[in-house]
Amino acid sequence: MAPLESKPLTRAGDAEPDWVAARRADAAERYATLSMPTSREELWRYVDLDFAIEDFAVADAPGTPLTAADHIASLGEVAGRATVIDGFTTEAEAAGPVTVAPLATAVVDHAAVLRSRLGTGTPSDLDKFTAAHYAFLRDGVLVHVPERTEVGAPLLIDVQSATGGTVSFPHLTVVLEPSSAASLVLLYRSAPDTPALAVPHLETWVGDNARLRLTVIQEWGYGTSAVAETRVAVGRDGNLVLGEAGLGARLSRFRLAVDLEGAGSSAEVLGAYFGEQQQVLDYRYTMHHAGTNTSSNMFLKGAVEDEALSVFTGMIRIDETAQRTDAFQTNRNLILSNGASAQSVPNLEILANDVRCGHGSTMGPLDDDQRYYLMSRGLDRERADRLQVRGFFEQVLARFPEPSAIDPVRRSINRKYVAAQREGRV
Amino acid sequence: MDRVRIAALTDLPEGRGMRVEIGEHRIALFRVGDDVYAIGDRCTHAEASLAEGEVFDTEVECPRHGSAFDLRTGKPGALPATRPVPVYPVEVVDGEIMLALAPEVAT
Numbered sequence: 001m002a003p004l005e006s007k008p009l010t011r012a013g014d015a016e017p018d019w020v021a022a023r024r025a026d027a028a029e030r031y032a033t034l035s036m037p038t039s040r041e042e043l044w045r046y047v048d049l050d051f052a053i054e055d056f057a058v059a060d061a062p063g064t065p066l067t068a069a070d071h072i073a074s075l076g077e078v079a080g081r082a083t084v085i086d087g088f089t090t091e092a093e094a095a096g097p098v099t100v101a102p103l104a105t106a107v108v109d110h111a112a113v114l115r116s117r118l119g120t121g122t123p124s125d126l127d128k129f130t131a132a133h134y135a136f137l138r139d140g141v142l143v144h145v146p147e148r149t150e151v152g153a154p155l156l157i158d159v160q161s162a163t164g165g166t167v168s169f170p171h172l173t174v175v176l177e178p179s180s181a182a183s184l185v186l187l188y189r190s191a192p193d194t195p196a197l198a199v200p201h202l203e204t205w206v207g208d209n210a211r212l213r214l215t216v217i218q219e220w221g222y223g224t225s226a227v228a229e230t231r232v233a234v235g236r237d238g239n240l241v242l243g244e245a246g247l248g249a250r251l252s253r254f255r256l257a258v259d260l261e262g263a264g265s266s267a268e269v270l271g272a273y274f275g276e277q278q279q280v281l282d283y284r285y286t287m288h289h290a291g292t293n294t295s296s297n298m299f300l301k302g303a304v305e306d307e308a309l310s311v312f313t314g315m316i317r318i319d320e321t322a323q324r325t326d327a328f329q330t331n332r333n334l335i336l337s338n339g340a341s342a343q344s345v346p347n348l349e350i351l352a353n354d355v356r357c358g359h360g361s362t363m364g365p366l367d368d369d370q371r372y373y374l375m376s377r378g379l380d381r382e383r384a385d386r387l388q389v390r391g392f393f394e395q396v397l398a399r400f401p402e403p404s405a406i407d408p409v410r411r412s413i414n415r416k417y418v419a420a421q422r423e424g425r426v
Numbered sequence: 427m428d429r430v431r432i433a434a435l436t437d438l439p440e441g442r443g444m445r446v447e448i449g450e451h452r453i454a455l456f457r458v459g460d461d462v463y464a465i466g467d468r469c470t471h472a473e474a475s476l477a478e479g480e481v482f483d484t485e486v487e488c489p490r491h492g493s494a495f496d497l498r499t500g501k502p503g504a505l506p507a508t509r510p511v512p513v514y515p516v517e518v519v520d521g522e523i524m525l526a527l528a529p530e531v532a533t
Contacts, residue, residue: 374492
């Protein structure tokens with residue numbers, strides 16, 4: 001393992017393009033001057049970081065791959081797949097006109113696609129983590145779907161932290177050219193007790209009239225912290241459906257920024273998360289309406305048990321130019337134990353005067369009336385509560401964009417709740 | 427009785443079911459320790475797949491409405507289901523799961 005050091009983003013033997021080197025140098029400079037965010041900043045409110053990025057080293061080579069996951073088996077045949085281990089892309093392949101390539105070779109081979117995009121979605125000076133990402137990133141994946149191409153089977157990106165004590169900065173660039181369509185499943189994971197830090201970035205462009213179904217499953221082990229950035233720009237009449245499942249990590253920070261840039265573009269953002277024990281799940285979502293006639297819906301449901309903490313802060317920003325926007329955000333939380341807590345902060349920032357926009361957020365324990373009803377039908381209390389938790393999540397899971405990915409998520413949430421019941425925490 | 431090989435014992439994960447279809451038979455297999463159980467996969471209440479249910483000791487809970495079935499007898503232990511699911515004779519021979527397609531339904 002090696003200390004943090006900014007190294008060329010290319011495979012040995014290839015010269016790093018100037019534009020990549022320049023962005024990397026710029027980020028390294030910002031990394032040196034920025035300090036770690038604190039909970040005094042609004043963007044990090046509620047969350048105290050108890051580690052430094054320098055506490056972790058960088059892997060010299062990819063570690064031992066994790067074993068097969070339910071989440072992958074359930075997808076069946078895929079149209080393309082990539083595996084990223086400890087920040088190194090070990091596998092990338094796709095059928096037909098679709099490109100799935102390691103970023104380290106794509107910056108040379110697909111420079112035309114990447115040059116105008118890589119690192120432009122999330123500014124490297126946003127915070128110390130994003131600066132670190134662009135200063136130290138070693139590899140990642142480019143997914144490119146050409147114009148008017150509909151990809152039938154899902155595309156899979158499996159991002160793993162395999163080696164304890166390491167930090168990795170995988171970078172994923174996804175480009176759907178106009179009038180194309182694809183379903184992408186992104187799995188973030190690590191073994192149950194791997195003490196690691198992952199700072200993955202996903203930058204996505206959904207072209208005019210293109211449709212992206214994006215499923216993000218976070219199943220980090222309990223030793224792993226993750227600070228993930230996700231950015232999606234949607235073109236004219238383009239559509240995004242995103243489903244995120246938060247099923248792990250010691251600390252999972254997940255920031256999403258969707259830009260509805262083109263007129264008539266739309267997005268549906270779904271989320272299901274379950275916080276166990278002392279986990280911290282921190283969601284910061286921004287839905288930015290820039291084009292006219294754009295519509296969006298955010299719908300997140302979460303549960304926390306034991307001493308877990310979840311945070312959802314949602315922002316709908318409607319530009320002056322974005323007349324006739326229709327936008328909504330909903331966040332519902334189940335508090336399953338007395339020591340658990342959830343924060344929910346929906347925000348609206350509306351600069352246009354012809355819009356429909358709303359938000360709602362709730363939190364509370366399991367419903368006594370529903371429990372009473374189920375028990376009156378002959379179910380014992382534990383069973384009745386399990387059913388209620390299942391029903392709570394079903395409303396959002398059933399709408400996840402990749403049907404074949406839903407079952408393992410459902411099972412994982414069930415298992416977590418059953419474990420909490422068995423150990424007397426709920 | 428004729429027995430068919432279904433899978434190796436090691437292919438059957440602990441704690442969750444596996445659904446197999448053989449002809450008209452839709453079967454849910456479960457592994458609890460070294461024991462394997464095979465029951466009809468359709469819940470007798472609303473036909474949900476029991477292979478997707480959660481296992482508690484020797485009982486599986488239907489994922490849809492919470493009916494519970496005993497893996498050994500197929501009998502329902504909790505409403506809303508009232509009728510048993512069939513049980514298939516199953517044994518492990520040299521690490522292979524062998525199943526007889528002769529379901530028995532408890533009365």
